[in-house]
Amino acid sequence: MLKKSRLFISVVVILSLLFSSAAYAKPQPQYSFDDIQNLTWAVKAIEKMYAKGFIKGVGNKKFDPSKPVTHLEALVMILRAMGYEEDANKITELPKEYKGPKLSWGKSFITLAYQKGILTYDELKKFNPNEKAKRYEIAKYLVRALGFEKQAQENIDKVLNYKDWDKIPKNVRGYMYVAVQKGLIKGDGKKLKPNDPVKRVEMAVLLERLDERIQNDLNGRDVVATVYAIDNNTITVKVNGVLKTFNILKNAPVYNGNEYVGIDYLKTGYQIRLILDSKNNIIFVEVLNNKSEEVIPIELKKVTNPPQKVLSAVEAIKNKPAVKLVEENGVYYVIATRGMMRTGGYIINIQKAQITKTSKDTILEVEVKYVDPSPDAIVTPAITYPYDIKSFTYDGKITQISAKTDKNINISVDIDISLDIK
Incomplete structure (x- = not known):
């Protein structure tokens, strides 16, 4: 009898361990390609760029990550990421300046790259679409695609602390400088390897960095939202205060950083990116913030007759770039200043704001x-103090304020609200 009891207990313990392990085991990733599972540093970029349609496979569920990209392939991917594929589809002819080999595909992308200034006149005449693209050449394409040609020319003589900087052709160093400074190209800390061919796996990562800068939303199919509810096959999210429900396709990848986490990882309040197919089904999910924040959009209104408290606040901060939040009679006022300017013609505009609620704080983000x-503008030769005031209503207390601008200017922030706001 004792032996049977011991056997029964052993079986129970073993089964408990098995079920416990299963409950807490990480989900097994379901990859779009059979040859990317070991590329932990790049698999999310591959899946994301594939979901967005910027990069394709090579057939038979293969991605062929180590294969170098050609110049034509690189241009096609970059132009897709920039949102120009529809423009390319309207083009049927190559530029007359093109003297390269005959092509069975991609003609329109070469023409479009030339029209957009990604390829110059001299480069087009010598362009070999089937040649492997080197890292410094991809850097040049990326910089031009983003409109940083002028910056590249201005920094052509700059030197960065890489052992192989002198291996970059002199007339391209400005492009590589800008690409590194903008975070588009990254070395290993010591070398940039500018003359190495770019592999398909590397191109996926470069495209993701490009996409992060331009934020191509695929005409509404790349959605940033906050999780509201999750069902077996659907996710309901809050987008600009509106609830939307999407079906999630079976095996759609879900990533937190470079880690595959699966759909069960998501919780209410997480900020996520959804990539949808043409039928608005979810085909890719990326966790952007897992701190269970709630993002609340607010409507800003132009203030033409501010109360005295607000005017006094403007006077107090007008000499410096600043953003200040003032509350008066239940209305919030956002003030933005630029500081003292020696002429007129300077404009400041509070473009948008949102409230982010965490477990500890309610933050106004401006x-x-x-x-x-412009250099040739006719302006008033007088000292000016440009500012803008916008107001909004919110039934709650804001505890912090943060601000960002399109220029490299240090902004001070301040908050002046009543303690009895609820």
Whole structure:
């Protein structure tokens, strides 16, 4: 009898361990390609860029990550990421300046790259679409695609602390400098390897960095939202205060950073990116913030007759770039200043704001745009103190304020609200 009891207990313990392990085991990733599972540093970029349609497989569920990309393939991927594929589809002819080999595909992308200034006149005449693209050449394409040609020319003589900087052709160093400074190209800390061919796996990572800068939303199919509810096959999210429900396709990848986490990882309040297919089904999910924050959009209104408390606040901060939040009679006022300017023509605009609620704080996040007069503008030769005031209503207490601008300017932030706001 004692032996049977011991056997029964052993079986129970073993089964408990098995079920416990299963409950807490990480989900097994379901990859779009059979040859990317070991590329832990790049698999999320591959899946994301594939979901967005910027990069394709090579057939038979293969991605062929180690294969170098050609110049034509690189241009096609970059132009897709920039949102120009529809423009390319309208083009049927190559530029007359093109003297390269005959092509069975991609003609329109070469023409479009030339029209967009990604390829110059001299480069087009010598362009070999089937040649492997080197890292410094991809850097040049990326920089031009983003409109940083002028910056590249201005920094052509700059030197970065890499052992192989002198291996970059002199007339391209400005492009590599800008690409590194903008975070598009990254070395290993010591070398950039500018003359190495770019592999398909590397191109996926470069495209993700490009996409992060331009934020191509695929005409509404790349959605940033906050999780509201999760069902077996659907996710309901809050987008700009509106609830939307999407079906999630079976085996759609879910990533937190570079880690595959699966759909069960998501919780209410997480901020996520959803990539949808043409039928608005979810095909990719990326966790952007897992701190269970709630993002609340607010409507800003132009203030033409501010109360005295607000005017006094403007006077107090007008000499410096600043953003201040003031509450008066239950209305919130956002003030943005630029500081003392020696002429007129400077404009400041509080473009948008949102409230982010965490478990500890309610944060007002403000975006400010500064506009300078053009060099040939006729402006008033007088000291000015440009500012903008916007108001909004919110039934709650804001505890913090943060601000960002489109210029490299240090902004001070301040908050002046009543303690009895609920």
